[in-house]
Amino acid sequence: MQQRSFDVVVVGAGPGGEVAAGRLAEAGLDVAVVEDRKVGGECSFFACIPSKALLRPGELLAEARRVPGATEAISGPLDAAAVLRRRDELINNLDDSSQVPWLEERGIALFRGRGRLDGEKRVVVGDDVLEARRAVILAGGTAPALPPIEGLAASSPWTNREATTAKQLPERLVVLGGGVVGSELSQAYGSLGTRVILIEGERRLLPREEEFACEQVTASLTELGVDIRTAQKATSVHREGDTVVVTLGDGSTAVGDELLVATGRVPETHELGLETVGIPAGGYIKVDENTRVPGKDWLYVIGDLNGRALFTHMAKYQAALASGHILGRPMAATHLADGTGAPRVIFTDPQVAAVGHTTATAAAAGITVRVIDLPTSGNAGGSYYGSGARGTSRFLIDEERQVIVGATITGSEVADFLHAATIAVVGEVPLGRLRHAIPAFPTRSEIWLYLFNELGL
Amino acid sequence: MQQRSFDVVVVGAGPGGEVAAGRLAEAGLDVAVVEDRKVGGECSFFACIPSKALLRPGELLAEARRVPGATEAISGPLDAAAVLRRRDELINNLDDSSQVPWLEERGIALFRGRGRLDGEKRVVVGDDVLEARRAVILAGGTAPALPPIEGLAASSPWTNREATTAKQLPERLVVLGGGVVGSELSQAYGSLGTRVILIEGERRLLPREEEFACEQVTASLTELGVDIRTAQKATSVHREGDTVVVTLGDGSTAVGDELLVATGRVPETHELGLETVGIPAGGYIKVDENTRVPGKDWLYVIGDLNGRALFTHMAKYQAALASGHILGRPMAATHLADGTGAPRVIFTDPQVAAVGHTTATAAAAGITVRVIDLPTSGNAGGSYYGSGARGTSRFLIDEERQVIVGATITGSEVADFLHAATIAVVGEVPLGRLRHAIPAFPTRSEIWLYLFNELGL
Numbered sequence: 001m002q003q004r005s006f007d008v009v010v011v012g013a014g015p016g017g018e019v020a021a022g023r024l025a026e027a028g029l030d031v032a033v034v035e036d037r038k039v040g041g042e043c044s045f046f047a048c049i050p051s052k053a054l055l056r057p058g059e060l061l062a063e064a065r066r067v068p069g070a071t072e073a074i075s076g077p078l079d080a081a082a083v084l085r086r087r088d089e090l091i092n093n094l095d096d097s098s099q100v101p102w103l104e105e106r107g108i109a110l111f112r113g114r115g116r117l118d119g120e121k122r123v124v125v126g127d128d129v130l131e132a133r134r135a136v137i138l139a140g141g142t143a144p145a146l147p148p149i150e151g152l153a154a155s156s157p158w159t160n161r162e163a164t165t166a167k168q169l170p171e172r173l174v175v176l177g178g179g180v181v182g183s184e185l186s187q188a189y190g191s192l193g194t195r196v197i198l199i200e201g202e203r204r205l206l207p208r209e210e211e212f213a214c215e216q217v218t219a220s221l222t223e224l225g226v227d228i229r230t231a232q233k234a235t236s237v238h239r240e241g242d243t244v245v246v247t248l249g250d251g252s253t254a255v256g257d258e259l260l261v262a263t264g265r266v267p268e269t270h271e272l273g274l275e276t277v278g279i280p281a282g283g284y285i286k287v288d289e290n291t292r293v294p295g296k297d298w299l300y301v302i303g304d305l306n307g308r309a310l311f312t313h314m315a316k317y318q319a320a321l322a323s324g325h326i327l328g329r330p331m332a333a334t335h336l337a338d339g340t341g342a343p344r345v346i347f348t349d350p351q352v353a354a355v356g357h358t359t360a361t362a363a364a365a366g367i368t369v370r371v372i373d374l375p376t377s378g379n380a381g382g383s384y385y386g387s388g389a390r391g392t393s394r395f396l397i398d399e400e401r402q403v404i405v406g407a408t409i410t411g412s413e414v415a416d417f418l419h420a421a422t423i424a425v426v427g428e429v430p431l432g433r434l435r436h437a438i439p440a441f442p443t444r445s446e447i448w449l450y451l452f453n454e455l456g457l
Numbered sequence: 458m459q460q461r462s463f464d465v466v467v468v469g470a471g472p473g474g475e476v477a478a479g480r481l482a483e484a485g486l487d488v489a490v491v492e493d494r495k496v497g498g499e500c501s502f503f504a505c506i507p508s509k510a511l512l513r514p515g516e517l518l519a520e521a522r523r524v525p526g527a528t529e530a531i532s533g534p535l536d537a538a539a540v541l542r543r544r545d546e547l548i549n550n551l552d553d554s555s556q557v558p559w560l561e562e563r564g565i566a567l568f569r570g571r572g573r574l575d576g577e578k579r580v581v582v583g584d585d586v587l588e589a590r591r592a593v594i595l596a597g598g599t600a601p602a603l604p605p606i607e608g609l610a611a612s613s614p615w616t617n618r619e620a621t622t623a624k625q626l627p628e629r630l631v632v633l634g635g636g637v638v639g640s641e642l643s644q645a646y647g648s649l650g651t652r653v654i655l656i657e658g659e660r661r662l663l664p665r666e667e668e669f670a671c672e673q674v675t676a677s678l679t680e681l682g683v684d685i686r687t688a689q690k691a692t693s694v695h696r697e698g699d700t701v702v703v704t705l706g707d708g709s710t711a712v713g714d715e716l717l718v719a720t721g722r723v724p725e726t727h728e729l730g731l732e733t734v735g736i737p738a739g740g741y742i743k744v745d746e747n748t749r750v751p752g753k754d755w756l757y758v759i760g761d762l763n764g765r766a767l768f769t770h771m772a773k774y775q776a777a778l779a780s781g782h783i784l785g786r787p788m789a790a791t792h793l794a795d796g797t798g799a800p801r802v803i804f805t806d807p808q809v810a811a812v813g814h815t816t817a818t819a820a821a822a823g824i825t826v827r828v829i830d831l832p833t834s835g836n837a838g839g840s841y842y843g844s845g846a847r848g849t850s851r852f853l854i855d856e857e858r859q860v861i862v863g864a865t866i867t868g869s870e871v872a873d874f875l876h877a878a879t880i881a882v883v884g885e886v887p888l889g890r891l892r893h894a895i896p897a898f899p900t901r902s903e904i905w906l907y908l909f910n911e912l913g914l
Contacts, residue, residue, distance in 0.1 A: 015898070048899050049837060056841040057526030064521045064531075069514030069540035073533040074521075083526035090840055313898035316906070331914075333893050345897040353897070380506060381872075383547055384513040413870065415838070419877040419894065419902040426894040429884035436790050437876065437883040440802040440810070441472070441770035442505050445876040449773070457788075 004109075005131040006032040008326060009123045011115035011272070012139035014041020016303035016315030018102070020137050023323035025106040029134070033108055034115030034125050038096040042141055042160075043312040045091050050164035051184055053087035055347045058191030062349055063412050066386020080169055080192040087164075094165065117273030121298050124273070135298050135326050138285070139315070140272060142265035142304040147176075147234075155239035158260040160185070166258075169194050174246050174256035176234055178205035180346050182262035183217055187348045190224040197254040198226050199246065201233040201263075206346065210359060210408045212373075213352040216390040217410075220349055229254070267305050283307075289332040290325040291318045300326070309342035336405055337426045343418055350390045350410040353418035356425040357396055357406030367405060369396040372454045376411035379450060380442035385412055393447040395421075397455065402431045409447070417445065431457060461566075462588040463489040465783060466580045468572035468729070469596035471498020473760035473772030475559070477594050480780040482563040486591070490565055491572030491582050495553040499598055499617075500769040502548045507621035508641055510544035512804045515648030519806055520869050523843020537626055537649040544621075551622065574730035578755050581730070592755050592783050595742070596772070597729060599722035599761040604633075604691075612696040615717040617642070623715075626651050631703050631713035633691055635662035637803050639719035640674055644805045647681040654711040655683050656703065658690040663803065667816060667865045669830075670809040673847040674867075677806055686711070724762050740764075746789040747782040748775045757783070766799035792883045793862055800879045807847045807867040810875035813882040814853050814863030824862060826853040829911045833868035836907060837899035842869055850904040852878075854912065859888045866904070874902065888914060 008024050010017045013035035025031045038045050058078050064070040092098055103110050113125040121132040144159035146152065157176075158166075163185050173189050175182045178200030186198045198205075198221065205221075205228070206214045222228060232248040237259065239245075246254040269281045277296065279285060284307025285293060291306060293299040300322040303315030317338075324331045336356045337343055346352040362369045376382065376391030391411025398405045407421035424434055435457045439445035465481050467474045470492035482488045495502050515535050521527040549555055560567050570582040578589040601616035603609065614633075615623075620642050630646050632639045635657030643655045655662075655678065661671045662678075662685070675685060689705045694716065696702075703711040726738045734753065736742060741764025742750060748763060750756040757779040760772030774795075781788045793813045794800055803809040819826045833839065833848030848868025855862045864878035881891055892914045896902035 043898070049840075052838075052841055052899055057524050060521050060524055061527040061530055064517050064527070067514050067517055068543040069536050070518040070521070072536035072539055073518055074530050075532040076530040079526050079529035082529055086525040311898065313895050313903075313906075316898070317893075317895045331889075331892065333890065335890075335893055337894065343895055343897045345900060383506075384509055414873075415897065415900045416871075416874050416902050417876075418900075419874075419896050419905060420880050422894040422896070423877050423880045423884070423886060423891065427880070427884055427886035427890055429880060429886060432788075433790065433792075433884055434880065435788065436774075436792055437794065437879040438770050438774045438800055439876050439879070440800045440872065441500070441768065441773070442509055443802060443872045443875075445873050446770075448876060449770075 001127055001129055003129045003131065004032070005133060006030045006109065007132070007134045008137060009034065009130045009132040010137045010139060011123060012041070012141060012303070013039040013110070014139060014141050014303060014315065015043050015312045016319045017041070017137065017139035019316045019319035020139065020302060020323045021103065021108050022106055023320065024326060025108045027327050031108045032111060032130050033103060034111045034113065034123060034130070036112065036114040039099040039103065039110065040096050044099070045094055045096070046161040046164050048312055050087050050091050051188060052347055053090045054083060054164070054188035054192065055184060057083050058188070059347070059349045059413070062191070063386055077193070078191060083192060084167070091165065114271055116271055117276050119276050132298065135300060137300045137302060137322055138272065138305055139303045140268045140305050142310065143268050144261060145264040145266045146261060147263050149234050150236040152237045152261070155237045155244050155259060158258050160262065163260045170257035171195060172256040173258050173260060174244065174254045175199065175260045175262060176246070177262035177264070178202070178228070178230065179262065179264065180206065182260070183221070183348050184346060185260060185262065186221055186226050187224065190221065190226045196226045197256065198228045199232055199234060199248065199254060200230045203231050205230065206352065209346070209352055209354060210394055212392050212394070213408055213410050216350050216392070217348045217352065220390065265304065265310060267307065269305070289334070290330055291322045292325065308339050311342055311344060314342045335426045337422055341406070343422045345415045345418060347415070350412060351414050352408065352410050353414050354408040355406065355418055355422045356404070358408060359396065362396055362406060367398055368400070369405060370399050371396060372451055374447050374450045374454070376409060376414060376444060376447060379444060379446040381444040381446055385444070395451050397431070403428050411444070420445070420448070431455065458584055458586055460586045460588065462590060463487045463566065464589070464591045465594060466491065466587045466589040467594045467596055468580060469498070469598060469760070470496040470567070471596060471598050471760060471772065472500050472769045473776045474498070474594065474596035476773045476776035477596065477759060477780045478560065478565050479563055480777065481783060482565050484784050488565045489568060489587050490560060491568045491570065491580060491587070493569065493571040496556040496560070496567065497553050501556070502551055502553070503618040503621050505769055507544050507548050508645060509804055510547045511540060511621070511645035511649065512641060514540050515645070516804070516806045516870070519648070520843055534650070535648060540649060541624070548622065571728055573728055574733050576733050589755065592757060594757045594759060594779055595729065595762055596760045597725045597762050599767060600725050601718060602721040602723045603718060604720050606691050607693040609694045609718070612694045612701050612716060615715050617719065620717045627714035628652060629713040630715050630717060631701065631711045632656065632717045632719060633703070634719035634721070635659070635685070635687065636719065636721065637663065639717070640678070640805050641803060642717060642719065643678055643683050644681065647678065647683045653683045654713065655685045656689055656691060656705065656711060657687045660688050662687065663809065666803070666809055666811060667851055669849050669851070670865055670867050673807050673849070674805045674809065677847065722761065722767060724764065726762070746791070747787055748779045749782065765796050768799055768801060771799045794879055794883045798863070800875055802872045802875060804872070807869060808871050809865065809867050810871050811865040812863065812875055812879045813861070815865060816853065819853055819863060824855060825857070826862060827856050828853060829908055831904050831907045831911070833866060833871060833901060833904060836901060836903040838901040838903055842901070852908050854888070860885050868901070877902070877905070888912065
């Protein structure tokens, strides 16, 4: 056993862990990072980065096909092999060595291995014992959940890891779970030419987002040829050679060459040594507004592992909260775009971009909202987008406080529309002032102008 | 002479006039609108709408060509005929009758003819005399300036009107003026296959925007094949049959089949009867914060005609200011994104989107700013955009007040990025709060995150 001492020990080198370590090291602290898989984390290699690489070329080509003048120039299908090659470039062929210099430049010590707590301010990695003089940050993330379906584990199912990194496209893919991962990857594989069957136990896809978003994505995936089966639970799975057969509750079957399980995530709390500091293993780890574990002034938990908002961008945000607090520069603030209201973009076609409340969460929170729905392309700017492009912009107005408390925008390439809404929600900019922020003509941002027209402002 | 009386008479049925008339009529006022050309105005038929129709398909196809997977699907060039057909649809083949029902539904009386003031609260249109009980709103707009160059007027030059509505594409086009109109139309014609020579008297294109924006647009137009000649003034023009020859100050010539003059705009103050109410004709008409002419409590001037900000969206904004003031619900507010700081988007490739100050206007205004420059695609979201896409995001920070006072964003399809910056500038959202508006990963909106990294927040 070799013992070393650092100001802060960060367990997990995903986006959250990296940002936290970087901020602390740049402030002059002595920092160690522990990672047993890839520096860069799930996001860089098996989630956001490769999935968007699989999605964007198809989305772009679909939009070009909808626009007169451009569509005539297109004669062939999406080149799936080229898409996969570009994906491989973006995930560096699963080699994380290019991420290491970023740590080295900041003097951050990297320990490769499974990090686990061994009592207060102590982390063990293989033969090394790391003493944390100030704090330990757990940033270990989540893993795909594998639901207890008969035969599933034995059927060699794909998780997001295999689906985002596959070298060959299966002819037929069955997807279990119609949340964000299942919907995005159905879109990706469907656009690349795979026949996809998408199974969702709930009544509808994307159950956490506005119903209209689900309807539009459902219609679009159906047009793409995805066979969507909602309100159906898989009861058993059976693989025979190259074929996997999923039996559903109604007795029907779904047959594929591969089966992707996308039924949610579970926090990776096993082998973290939580029991050595008296934290019950199993669920997400509760933290306060600075991402610190109540009662443990040395322990922070950021990213997926605290369950607040399972997004790369929120992990990076929490990394700033934690490192700021450790450095004596706390920045936590109470606002609507944290936790379940965190900004989120689903890269289907139409894309779904949302921040703050949905109609359902506002009702659950007891906030009376005025709902304003507008067609995202129902303005001059929208006339340059493909006429087949669906899209709705929903704004939720708290009339009592005269602020926007939620927005959901669907449409072609609307991912970057969201930040305006996020600033309005987080900034709590009063409607009377927001009215003076004039969207340029002719852009689809005129949804904001139409919003104020509807509000009589 | 037939005399009629209205609460408000609006002279000019462009975007500003229409919005003002609509808002007043919807509030119950008796409103007349006077228009001697097209209901819908220059914007709908000869400016924003058709120019973007000429630009967007080429921009979209150029982006698709830059993205692996999509580019392999493209075999042909942009279909210019299809682009022109779609343009014709969007300008309704220059028929404004479809715009009239909007007025009729609101009970607005339309008078076709040249409206001119005939003393206080009186407007004459042909044989009609319209008495305004409450107010007159002048919304007459601007016309293309024709500089006093020898031979120019006799050479049958195009203005934006001919260039945006041409039924045939000339093989060779000479463009005089490298401002917004000249740059956009050079891009449009260049992408549609016309050989373009662009002449600008100043040292550089887009002289009102940040220098880097100019450089990027210049490089891109050059790659498209546009022959750019800056710091050159045309000294004479000579047309012989189908050919027009422009002689420049250095003695060189530019030869084209058509010549587009895009050297600025002049207010259409002639035949407006300004002299009957004691306003000197010739220049822009000065107004107060409610767009009212000082000393004339019944006269408002909105849109291009007051020279505050020559954009359709700002005309519509001023329409709201004027009508609100007339209705006793004034909404004027002082903020940075009005006047010369108004939000603006130039639809070249890269697009240029800006709001508030540029480095130059901030300096001129005596504001010390911290300048933060970031590559628009220098983030995970940017890796899905074509690698040839240029782009820079510049934020101007007033560190004393801890707010953003200007932003200029260039890049592929960044038009809808602007509104986030506009809300930040208009809302004067403090940086410490803005920091909590988290851009979704992986989107190019992470320029905002990188901004805060640079600021150490």
